Amino acid sequence: TQLLEQSPQFLSIQEGENLTVYCNSSSVFSSLQWYRQEPGEGPVLLVTVVTGGEVKKLKRLTFQFGDARKDSSLHITAAQPGDTGLYLCAGSGAGSYQLTFGKGTKLSVIP
Amino acid sequence: GAVVSQHPSRVICKSGTSVKIECRSLDFQATTMFWYRQFPKQSLMLMATSNEGSKATYEQGVEKDKFLINHASLTLSTLTVTSAHPEDSSFYICSARDRSRGNTGELFFGEGSRLTVL
Numbered sequence: 001t002q003l004l005e006q007s008p009q010f011l012s013i014q015e016g017e018n019l020t021v022y023c024n025s026s027s028v029f030s031s032l033q034w035y036r037q038e039p040g041e042g043p044v045l046l047v048t049v050v051t052g053g054e055v056k057k058l059k060r061l062t063f064q065f066g067d068a069r070k071d072s073s074l075h076i077t078a079a080q081p082g083d084t085g086l087y088l089c090a091g092s093g094a095g096s097y098q099l100t101f102g103k104g105t106k107l108s109v110i111p
Numbered sequence: 112g113a114v115v116s117q118h119p120s121r122v123i124c125k126s127g128t129s130v131k132i133e134c135r136s137l138d139f140q141a142t143t144m145f146w147y148r149q150f151p152k153q154s155l156m157l158m159a160t161s162n163e164g165s166k167a168t169y170e171q172g173v174e175k176d177k178f179l180i181n182h183a184s185l186t187l188s189t190l191t192v193t194s195a196h197p198e199d200s201s202f203y204i205c206s207a208r209d210r211s212r213g214n215t216g217e218l219f220f221g222e223g224s225r226l227t228v229l
Contacts, residue, residue, distance in 0.1 A: 033217060033218070040202075040225065041222055042220035042221050042222050042223045043155070043220045045218070045219065088154060088155070099157075099218055101155050102154065103153070104153070104154040106152065
């Protein structure tokens with residue numbers, strides 16, 4: 001069974017601060033996705049990373065896939081209140097249609 | 112992007128009744144759809160994998176007679192919560208994989224359905 005450990009579980013920061021969310025596993029994933037979910041809504045895909053060492057940027061969000069494809073990080077620069085939400089990492093193994101989800105990071109950005 | 116629509120978004124029912132939730136892929140074909148349950152402030156818990164034209168695969172601990180899943184077409188899967196009880200109250204979310212995009216692992220989620228059983 002593949003497990004994804006996501007940390008921190010909760011994060012409350014002031015507007016303008018930077019933050020990093022981590023997603024770690026002992027298993028290798030063929031791809032890893034990051035989702036953002038707002039209360040009462042379904043998760044929305046932010047990015048998919050598939051290559052070890054890959055870095056993708058989405059405005060103020062930077063996603064990195066570890067060289068060994070066992071871990072990933074999400075870095076947010078100059079956080080804004082609109083970034084508030086639940087961030088979920090999810091990985092899929094080779095040849096598998098199922099996603100393994102981390103427990104999520106609940107981010108609150110205080111104006 | 113791929114769109115998944117879920118209906119109803121909210122439903123309130125009496126204990127003992129059955130509730131059906133629909134999950135539709137609007138602009139793509141999905142041979143596989145997934146059903147999740149999410150408790151407040153927690154991550155998604157996979158309930159079952161729905162395969163078009165065949166029986167669903169349920170995760171350990173999920174009662175298949177309680178949560179009936181039907182995937183009759185490439186764009187529609189339904190989850191029926193039978194004889195619902197207050198402990199079944201939860202946020203149910205479906206997701207689908209766009210088969211034309213290959214095995215990238217990406218899933219597209221519905222908006223979720225909030226079930227409240229009185």
